[in-house]
Amino acid sequence: MGISIIKAGLLSTVQDLGRWGFQRQGVPVSGAMDRLALRLGNVLLGNDESAAAIECTWTGPSIRFDQDQLISITGANLLPKLNGKEIAMWKPIYVPKDAVLSFGKADSEGCRAYICFYGGLDVPHVLGSCATYLSGKMGGLNGQALVKGDQISFLKAFESVSSTFNWSMDSSLYPNLASRKIRILAGPHTARLEKDSLLDLFKQSFEISNSSDRMGYRLKSKMLHLKDKRELLSSGVCFGTIQLPADGQPIILMADHGTTGGYPIIGQVASIDIPLLAQLKPGEHIQFEEIDLRAAQQLLLEQEQQINRLRQGVRLKYES
Template identity: 45%
Template sequence: MGIKVLQPGILATIQDLGRYGFQKFGVIVGGAMDSISLRIANLLVGNSQGEGLLEVTLYGTTLLFESDELIAITGGNLQPTIDGKEVPMWRPILIRKGSVLKFNAAISGCRSYLSFSGGIQIPKVMDSKSTYLRAKIGGFEGRKLQKNDIFECDKRTELGERLFKQLKNKPTYVSWSVYYTSFVTLKKSQIIRIIRGSEYELFDEKSLKKFFSTPYIITTNADRMGYRLEGEAIQLKEPFELLSEGVTFGTIQVPSNGQPIILMADRQTTGGYSKIGQVISADLPSLAQMQANGRIYFKEVTLEEAEWALIQQEKKLNKLALGLRLKGYKECE
């Protein structure tokens, strides 16, 4: 008894918050592109925030449930349906044995997050369930899901079991939902805040003005490793040789053609291109939800402003976690 993949879709992988502590060995962090949507999806079904779940990209993923399960769907709106009927997002849902869950075409955002109460029953590799596709480790046999794959869920948590029993004899989902717009933006055109990169001062003044005053378009050459952008070319004041050094999620590199690249969840551990900026942590989930042809406007902020934005985001998430737990237990009494 488990969940069977009828159609894998464009890309569906098991992800959690990433694989930390192994970059010195050349192993990337990886993890969910939109960590906020992952954390909220887990909270909704009573899991720990970092539990492994499914990251579904754009469209097509179709699953057959061979047992009753408590789930939640967050992130981009891929028009999910259960047995052909629209299913609401950002709330706990009871999906019954024999039902088919399908993700259709994305109408906002790029990636949906499907959590299961208890989490997915797979072993951790280097302390993480995240799928590292290029190295073929973690997740489901180190790869994206394929047709006829079957995976199972672990035992539900106490809160998950309470919610599960509550929905057993009532409507299959609760009447309330999370107000997600205060956590992640799903717009096609976004202002993305950055702080200065380590080579910022090496770019000429004209290029810097262009960088902050004109939009950059996400090209079709964009994936979990990085977003290649297209817009006004950026140039250094003079040629500069840079030794490879550490990079992270949101690092903006500029290769010789002058077109920026934003490194994403599956970025390499080091990079040798000049770094003009760094996307602030609070904006990474919204950036991760942008599709090809999305329009980015960069806005510079200070390190203090970036830290404040992250602190406020974490405060809101902590309040949500407490509120969901209290609401869950209260409704299940």
Template identity: 35%
Template sequence: MILIESPGLLTTVQDRGRWGYQAFGMPVSGAMDLYSLMAGNAVVCNDPGAAALEMTLLGPRLRFSSSRLFCVTGGDLSPRLNGREIPCWEGIMAREGDVLSFHGAVEGARAWLCISGGIDTQPVMDSRSTCLRAGIGGYRGRKLMAGDVIPLGMPDRLWYRGEGFPIPPRHRNRVEKCPNIRVIPGPQEEMFSPSGVESFYGSVFRVSAESDRMGYRLEGGPVEHAGGADIISDAIPCGAVQVPGHGLPIVMLADRQTTGGYPKIAVAIGADIHLFSQLVHGDILSFRKTGMAEAEKASRSMAENLSSIRTMAADWRSRQRTGLVQKKEGTMRLRLEGEDFEVSWETQ
């Protein structure tokens, strides 16, 4: 288990999401960047969708109760183990009593902490993901707080051999300052005037302060509708760009509602969804129209990268011959010929 000594700004348990329940009005939730979640899990020998901690801007301070391998992916929130800086996107060993802390965002806005064995909270509707609006999943349906004790699952038998394995830079999600996000035309693109469509693709938008895991509201020039701005409510995929009557786009993300009644001018491709997770209030972005062929190619590339990471991590573990040393020092009590002794020991 891990003890949360300080929770950070917003730390929640997230996995791949709560799929299969949108028809009942339940949001999917899950990690804002599924690639980073799955990449980190590959390093620590977990299932791809195992639950991890999602951290926003300022991560937590937590203490390990047993030896575990962990990997921090996503943005750089300045992780430190026992006060010493450690790299992201690499397998790091924590021993019993070690303290992991985060000292604020250096690059990006969110990071994921994957731990061998995974976060082992009670699943709700087949997922451990926290849905804050519904108050379910994760740890008691809420963000983490000081004093929370988070259970961990049983790690793979070779988990400790992943120590030191680095994900190659070419397989890491980049943090982009002013991303140009690829989108395919939305199902209601015809509800926007030609000048409205042109302005959508030709404008630069700024992330509003009213942005969260549910969706990002954008500021900039309004996108003009051809007529009304209401539709019969239909399904909302992740990355859908809704445009209400005021003309300012809203990008729907992990905690989005299941249906909506505003026209969707575009939908961000799956391979670019992670770019939103690293943006904060005031950051700028733009959109670029693409087609299904490029979207599918980008998704295949991501899947191939994840497969490569798993293969490289397995190869790394196969070449490590050292066993796990649980402690570097300790004490034990011995009784010899009726007399008690306390013996101190340490490993070299």
């Protein structure tokens, strides 16, 4: 007993925090695009942070619950409703048996929401992860996006004397999705940019093109030029790596990126801003802002401390 998919939405997939440890074999980490939203959603339910959830893109699914359950919805506001009535995000929500969870379209900010379930979803682990990797047809439910008629069981049933939760998460833990500033660190080949192109990297805005997806965001802007055109050996890449192909239009690698790349690396998105980046839509513009490694690490440390405080607070709520 769990959920049944009535309508799949534009792109709904089962995701967790990714498939780690297999990049040397060419298997991408994949996982949630906005890992912070997924983590926070699971923390709100007292779950392991990596518990499998549903990632919804632009237009969410319609889901019937075949048994009582506790959920949380985080990330972008896709206007969630329970039996046609709007419900709050960023808090535990009790869902009774036979209720239908539905969504509208993304509001002005963000495009990905996460539905987390008490205890997580019961889907097979492939190489240690439930994450759906669409190109490799692995993980999730049959290695593909959810479709009408799919059924997924819960790992745990929610049993409690109370179904009312009058508390929610402090919104300051999550980035302001209205921001278009993306902080980046210098890459190993940043110094190879021509002087004017180096200035343009931080001065001009970049449009996210329509050819962007979970593998990478292709950007449109004034061309960036390198001082020389020498070939490079392929090297390891990660989520947020900014590559510069021969056409002079940068690519930011996203959750389903390959494990190596041969294009010059002109920057790396700071981990603190990857959730914001993951919520941006084609047609929107961003601007890069330089940050040094120490400052980026400090911001990430402060965020982790905040998450730890939330985790402790949630534990006390459930214990009481």
